[in-house]
Amino acid sequence: MTQSALDLNLHLSRPPAPAPLPPEARGLRRDEVRLLVMDRATGACRHARFVDLPHFLSAGDLMVVNTSATIPGRLRAVYRGEPLYLHLAIRLTEDTCILERRRADGGPDPRPFEPGDTLRVVHPEDGRVLARIQVEAHFHPDSRLWRVRADRDLFRVAEAAGVPIQYGYVTRPLETGAFQTLFSRTPGSAEMPSAARPFTHRVLRGLAARGVRFCSLLLHTGVSSHEVASDLARHPVLPEWYHIPPATAAAVNRAMAEGRRVIAVGTTVVRALESAAVPARGGEGVRVRSGSNWTTHLVTPATPPRVVHGLITGMHDNHTSHLALLYAFARPEFLRRAYEEAVQLGYLWHEFGDISLLV
Missing domain, CATH: 2.40.10 (Thrombin, subunit H)
Structure with a gap:
């Protein structure tokens, strides 16, 4: 499927509702947002809370997080x-x-x-x-x-x-701290790498007890406010800077060699890892190369992931490159059915909203 042929509209029965405020301002903990679990192998969709994430992962899974912090941009x-x-x-x-x-x-x-x-x-x-x-x-x-x-x-x-970038669906001004994640270390992102926002120390403890492993990289995100106006082939793609430490590249390459899953926390991690994928020594498969670089790489069905097996991400709008990325992981009809369930159950969209796990 070419980029121009992608239908970036899930044709849901009604528009999704945006989260107007962070969950902490809505009477919830960060890790109590909803979790939509999409199993590609079985086609099943399950509904939980983010704090239940460890139950849906396996010992040996390698979770990769982005340590970029949000600036008041x-x-x-x-x-x-x-x-x-x-x-x-x-x-x-x-x-x-x-x-x-x-x-x-x-x-x-x-x-x-x-x-x-x-x-x-x-x-x-x-x-x-x-x-x-x-x-x-x-x-x-x-x-x-x-x-x-x-x-x-x-x-x-x-x-x-500066003040943080926020959009009209957020109902009151928020401090920069509301746009940081547990992993935020190095300032540089215009908008929050929001898939990581629901992580808390109790979620990390649960993942560790499950045998899930962690490593990190850095990618500074640009603004995501542009819809795909005509087709993805003409969509403006911002260059984004990333850094993959040698230890992270080694951990990812070891996981791939051992047949363990690489789980990206956010589309930013997918973009960085797939941008750093090079042919493996010996000519079979790929490996991730450490180092720093700029990327304009888009993951789509035409350029599918070669490193990442699973993805934790937010709920994405129609007519966005993020939705095109999801199409690279799952069939549009499966996503449409899962998202329709989420809409009917009142899931909330955008950076303070609910989360999905695609495995």
Whole structure:
């Protein structure tokens, strides 16, 4: 199946409901969100709570997590006297980055800049100028993304004057801590690697008792607010930087050699591992290479996973590259049936919502 032929619409009976706030603000613990378990071998779907995750995994499974921490990536700016927001997406160098244009009310703003246009980043309280930006180029014609150069490192400016990127379905402003996971270590992600958010120490204890093993990598995520407008082949794909430590590459390669499952916690982990897959020595299969690199790799049915066997991830919208990634793991009709069950049972979508396990 080609990328252009993918139907990125599950045709559910009604639109899924977004989670308006983190579970802690809804009377739940982090690990008490719902868990949709999709078994590809049997076609069965089961429903549990995330705290029950250890029951659905096996001794020897290798779970890989992302240690990127979320930055407060929304900056207030002024352009030709008009206020607006800028969402930091990807830091390319100290003075160059890719960002998204948003309206003053936080909504998407498709209006174009012109190369050479200048903007001022201002303090949200007193309006002081914190940085000056020059627009260099449109990142992609089907996007609100722009490559810019600034007189200061905008990611450092954000540490002092930014707020977390959040969207209209979240009903009140949240602190940056709400967008971190148990594994967050190195700041750099524009949006939270949210599949890991429900993990707690009691879940980790349960997994350890089950014999599940852990390792980690780093991938800084960009913004995910762009729907696939026409087909995936024309979709703007942000470059994302990742680092796979030698110990992680060794653990993953050993698991594959021994026939044990590699379980990715989030689509970011899938992208990093599959980007680092190279032919194995001797010519049979693949191995994961350690090191750092940029990736624009998309996992789809046309480019299926070669390393990852199972996936823990959120509930994904229609018309997204995340849904295309799920199609690489399971047939669309199976996902449609599982997601329809989830909708009927009141599962919640997006970063503070419920979670799925695909094995």
